[in-house]
Amino acid sequence: MTTTQPITNWTADRLDDLSGKRYLITGGNSGIGFEAAAHLRRAHADVLVAARSASKGADAVAQLKRIPGGGAVHLIQLDLASVESIRQANDAIRTHIDALDGVINNAGIMQTPQLQTADGFELQFGTNHLGHFLLNYLLFDLITARSGRIVPVSSIAHRGVPGINFDDPMFANDYSATKVYSQSKLANLMYGLELARRLEAAGSAVIAVTAHPGYSATNLQSTGPTGILKAIYKVTNRLLAQSPTAGALPEVLAVAGNGARNGAYYGPTMFGDARGPVGESHISDAAQDQDAAARLWALSEELLGITWKIA
Ligand SMILES: NC(=O)c1ccc[n+]([C@@H]2O[C@H](COP(=O)([O-])OP(=O)(O)OC[C@H]3O[C@@H](n4cnc5c(N)ncnc54)[C@H](OP(=O)(O)O)[C@@H]3O)[C@@H](O)[C@H]2O)c1
Numbered sequence: 668m669t670t671t672q673p674i675t676n677w678t679a680d681r682l683d684d685l686s687g688k689r690y691l692i693t694g695g696n697s698g699i700g701f702e703a704a705a706h707l708r709r710a711h712a713d714v715l716v717a718a719r720s721a722s723k724g725a726d727a728v729a730q731l732k733r734i735p736g737g738g739a740v741h742l743i744q745l746d747l748a749s750v751e752s753i754r755q756a757n758d759a760i761r762t763h764i765d766a767l768d769g770v771i772n773n774a775g776i777m778q779t780p781q782l783q784t785a786d787g788f789e790l791q792f793g794t795n796h797l798g799h800f801l802l803n804y805l806l807f808d809l810i811t812a813r814s815g816r817i818v819p820v821s822s823i824a825h826r827g828v829p830g831i832n833f834d835d836p837m838f839a840n841d842y843s844a845t846k847v848y849s850q851s852k853l854a855n856l857m858y859g860l861e862l863a864r865r866l867e868a869a870g871s872a873v874i875a876v877t878a879h880p881g882y883s884a885t886n887l888q889s890t891g892p893t894g895i896l897k898a899i900y901k902v903t904n905r906l907l908a909q910s911p912t913a914g915a916l917p918e919v920l921a922v923a924g925n926g927a928r929n930g931a932y933y934g935p936t937m938f939g940d941a942r943g944p945v946g947e948s949h950i951s952d953a954a955q956d957q958d959a960a961a962r963l964w965a966l967s968e969e970l971l972g973i974t975w976k977i978a
Contacts, residue, residue, distance in 0.1 A: 671928050677920045677945040685712035686738065689764050689813075690922055691806070693717045693745060693799065694774025696727035698885030702915035703771055707923060708736040715763065717745035717756060717774070747774055747798030748784035750971070757805040766812035769922035772799035772819045772855070778844040779891040788970065789837035795851035800858060800967045804975045814872035818921040819859035821879045821932070822852040823940055826951045831857070831963055844891070853954055854963060856932065860950075861960035863930035865977045874929035876921035881935035881942045882907060883914030909935070909942040916945045
């Protein structure tokens with residue numbers, strides 16, 4: 668990867684005027700995704716909010732339009748837990764635009780009970796990793812047209828597993844809501860780093876920059892978790908978490924900040940990377956395993972029935 672100065676203490680006031688730039692944010696109707704869209708809109712960018720719920724998406728679009736900024740705001744219906752919906756979203760995006768400056772793979776679910784996507788994948792791995800892998804593959808020509816950026820969104824939780832469970836990637840035999848979430852976030856980071864290597868090897872002008880929001884109080888902690896976990900999050904969200912506005916900054920840096928580097932991993936840098944000034948974050952040894960990353964790429968292609976060769 669190209670060597671540049673590490674970024675420290677990054678804030679949104681370092682954004683250029685983004686007039687004419689276009690960004691797609693999955694899960695842009697809620698939490699960190701909504702706040703990332705708001706930061707981009709304040710910098711005058713056009714934003715495409717991808718949401719699985721039409722009504723929540725429409726509310727978010729209305730709120731974003733009220734933020735002074737001036738760029739266009741579009742709603743795209745997208746359910747990452749359905750290959751058909753992802754393919755329809757790809758078509759819908761192309762009715763609005765013919766090029767993209769960046770895609771933030773922000774949407775996610777955490778610690779859900781054992782459930783499946785419409786295509787039979789375990790829900791967290793299917794939504795958080797496979798859905799975004801397919802979406803990025805489909806949109807790659809639009810991103811290439813603007814020498815744009817792909818921003819996978821990981822988590823401190825990526826450190827919670829020692830690697831991808833290739834023997835049982837869907838945890839069909841021994842389901843753990845927490846391990847499956849950690850694995851999906853490890854997959855997000857491994858994918859971001861592997862994509863960066865492949866883009867560089869191909870001499871592409873597209874870059875892959877991974878981000879994580881630290882610990883931010885959002886709907887994530889109440890949508891998926893149940894029982895005691897959900898009760899604990901109610902307390903820790905009040906005592907320990909930062910705001911989603913702060914949590915969105917690493918994503919915004921990754922997708923639109925000057926000097927963001929192909930293959931970088933940005934997030935908060937204090938309290939175990941849970942909050943604080945935004946800069947380079949810590950990557951686990953497992954996430955740096957290049958053989959495993961190539962295997963994850965091949966597994967993702969096989970499960971989705973696609974071949975993604977970056978030329
Ligand atoms: N909050 C944190 O502390 C934290 C920490 C580390 C990483 N993250 C990551 O940050 C990202 C954003 O999470 P958040 O904290 O902002 O949570 P959030 O407020 O719950 O937002 C998650 C977004 O993802 C959407 N989503 C869920 N399943 C989807 C699907 N099948 N198709 C399309 N969209 C879907 C949600 O839609 P609905 O509104 O319809 O549910 C929502 O818009 C996630 O990737 C998460 O893993 C968060």
